Amino acid sequence: MLPRHVAIIMDGNGRWARMRGKERVFGHHEGAESVRACTEYAVEVGIEYLSLFAFSEENWKRPEAEVSELMRLMAVSILNERPAFMKNNIRFVVIGNRGRLTESLNRDIDAAMEETAGNTGLTLIVFLSYSGTWDIEQAAARFAASGAPEGRFSDYLATAGIPDPDLLIRTSGEQRISNFMLWQCAYTEFYFTDILWPDFRKAEFRKALEEFSSRQRRFGKTGEQITEEKNDSK
Ligand code: IPE
Ligand code: IPE
Ligand code: MG
Numbered sequence: 001m002l003p004r005h006v007a008i009i010m011d012g013n014g015r016w017a018r019m020r021g022k023e024r025v026f027g028h029h030e031g032a033e034s035v036r037a038c039t040e041y042a043v044e045v046g047i048e049y050l051s052l053f054a055f056s057e058e059n060w061k062r063p064e065a066e067v068s069e070l071m072r073l074m075a076v077s078i079l080n081e082r083p084a085f086m087k088n089n090i091r092f093v094v095i096g097n098r099g100r101l102t103e104s105l106n107r108d109i110d111a112a113m114e115e116t117a118g119n120t121g122l123t124l125i126v127f128l129s130y131s132g133t134w135d136i137e138q139a140a141a142r143f144a145a146s147g148a149p150e151g152r153f154s155d156y157l158a159t160a161g162i163p164d165p166d167l168l169i170r171t172s173g174e175q176r177i178s179n180f181m182l183w184q185c186a187y188t189e190f191y192f193t194d195i196l197w198p199d200f201r202k203a204e205f206r207k208a209l210e211e212f213s214s215r216q217r218r219f220g221k222t223g224e225q226i227t228e229e230k231n232d233s234k
Helices: 013-018 024-045 057-061 064-087 103-116 132-145 202-213 223-232
Strands: 005-009 049-056 091-095 123-130 167-170 189-192
Touching (some): 024 049, 049 057, 057 064, 057 123, 064 091
16 A cells, blocks of 8 residues: 655765765765655656655754755745646645744745646655644644634644644654654654665665555554455455
8 A cells, every 4th residue: 555645864974074074064965865766666656645755843943054054945945846746736735843944945936836726746845943832832832722623633733734744754864753743643654764865765665655655554453354344345
């Protein structure tokens, strides 16, 4: 089975560059190529939602030069990719604490989101200045402020309307969630690989999807129940 929603913690750019005796930002540039390759592959195989963790709230603590290069790269990528979004029917969405971004980057993001809002293919969600704890806190504040909240708590998360991830991939050998979608990953399947993000291209993505299709998701039920349900639906 194909996951409907794949989320990726794109990690290892710095180490990839350092291994080549280059500056960390060189790895971020090469990582942008992996973003393009994985987005193309997601469109090709028909994934509905692709979530990419590009910059966490905690990443603001990095050296200023690296932060500003990452932000510049983001702005350049958005401008460069807009024609491809339209050509491939991709809806582009940015989620995160946008108040911390520059006005100019926010304008570029809004323009790309508006232009692609009507596209009906892949929804590409870039998490920028995002953390799971920030998301839950902002949702709780709005939930409480609404007096008589309508709907569910998850309708107040920044990801409202987006189904929870089925598969979460993390590259670079780290096995942690690093404050990504904490609430939303309650039943997500995790896939960890030692491959560094700049080396994670179509073949690696395919491997992760294959591994996912061999997993049995039980959501608290027994394996026998799941097998029965599968047989009944045949
Ligand atoms: C991931 O690569 C990109 C961001 C977090 C922005 P890193 O920059 O974290 O690379 P490593 O983990 O230091 O190798
Ligand atoms: C997680 O990577 C955040 C992104 C990929 C954007 P980090 O490199 O920041 O994670 P830690 O600090 O090693 O947990
Ligand atoms: Mg890292």
